[in-house]
């Protein structure tokens with residue numbers, strides 16, 4: 580498809596993904612408009628400045644919760660395509676500020692859809708849904724059994740049949756207000772397609788990371804702390820639930836997917852976006868330490884219990900099709916009843932440069948957790964989507980970002 584001269588409106592262009600998408604569409608010679616929230620000191624453009632595209636995108640001040648501002652943004656941009664990325668996207672914040680999340684993510688999406696409908700704008704909309712919509716997913720992994728049992732009471736219809744890798748047809752069992760808000764947007768997009776013939780496509784992207792990822796998300800929390808360790812600014816790693824598994828992609832691969840969905844995605848349909856690999860938070864830490872120059876000999880809990888018999892192959896990208904039994908977390912669970920020891924305290928990673936403490940902080944745990952996410956992306960692959968970045972490339976990009984002192988927090 581030729582993007583030259585096409586008008587594109589990106590909501591949330593000032594966030595993490597928006598600047599990457601804006602940059603990619605500018606390279607294709609599209610005319611990029613971006614909705615940014617107005618603040619007393621003007622519009623927020625730091626993430627666009629970091630990419631050097633702040634003068635190339637046409638910024639429109641507005642707010643999803645104010646339908647008039649959306650109508651104005653549609654007038655100003657006359658879009659052929661809309662990428663609706665704007666959202667309150669941090670899961671813990673959605674527990675603390677549930678209504679704010681519903682206002683922005685639910686009402687905001689409804690406002691955008693209605694503004695497009697009422698103004699009779701002929702634009703294709705790509706909506707940023709989320710893998711969080713799947714929520715409680717049944718895996719065959721032993722160590723998730725406890726978490727699954729605990730939450731099964733919320734979803735009594737759950738059967739114990741493994742559901743990973745997760746297809747688009749998987750039941751949605753959202754586990755946070757954020758996840759519920761994305762289910763709302765996902766269904767409303769499709770409803771407006773069925774009801775009014777609007778050209779709406781839903782992306783359900785699994786976690787995506789890279790330089791500039793918000794500092795509160797776990798991969799930033801980890802890589803920021805690893806670089807601080809490296810420079811002697813802290814002496815240990817502070818983290819929450821290391822047993823969670825996520826399907827982490829590079830943001831650039833997901834952005835390519837968004838563009839392909841705009842070009843080839845079918846209206847009214849849903850497409851997973853992810854890497855088809857899954858790794859634990861603990862693996863991200865260990866792999867991060869390795870990338871930053873530490874060689875890990877063994878891992879043990881603070882109580883001196885051994886967690887792995889030998890160093891683990893920490894890039895699990897090849898495990899698809901085999902199961903997750905070979906990951907560090909699974910091994911430690913298979914070796915004994917270590918779950919509570921681990922969750923309460925922490926581990927030491929013994930390295931060639933001394934031992935590093937990884938402390939599990941109960942304040943970083945969530946009221947409800949999504950134990951595992953692992954994408955089946957066969958559907959989007961038919962549009963030509965491919966994952967190019969390996970996990971260690973993503974980690975390297977993030978470590979390089981935090982190499983700069985001014986980026987470390």
Ligand SMILES: C[C@H]1O[C@H](OP(=O)(O)OP(=O)(O)OC[C@H]2O[C@@H](n3cnc4c(=O)[nH]c(N)nc43)[C@H](O)[C@@H]2O)[C@@H](O)[C@@H](O)C1=O
Pocket residue numbers: 668669670708709710711784785786787795796797798800817818819820821823824825860943944945948949
């Ligand atoms: C696709 C989806 O992706 C993201 O949602 P998320 O998966 O909640 O991302 P996260 O990086 O905050 O957490 C990942 C996992 O890591 C665990 N974890 C442990 N320790 C810490 C910790 O210290 N901080 C954080 N944030 N998480 C921690 C935490 O409990 C969770 O299991 C958003 O972009 C969302 O908008 C979205 O749509």
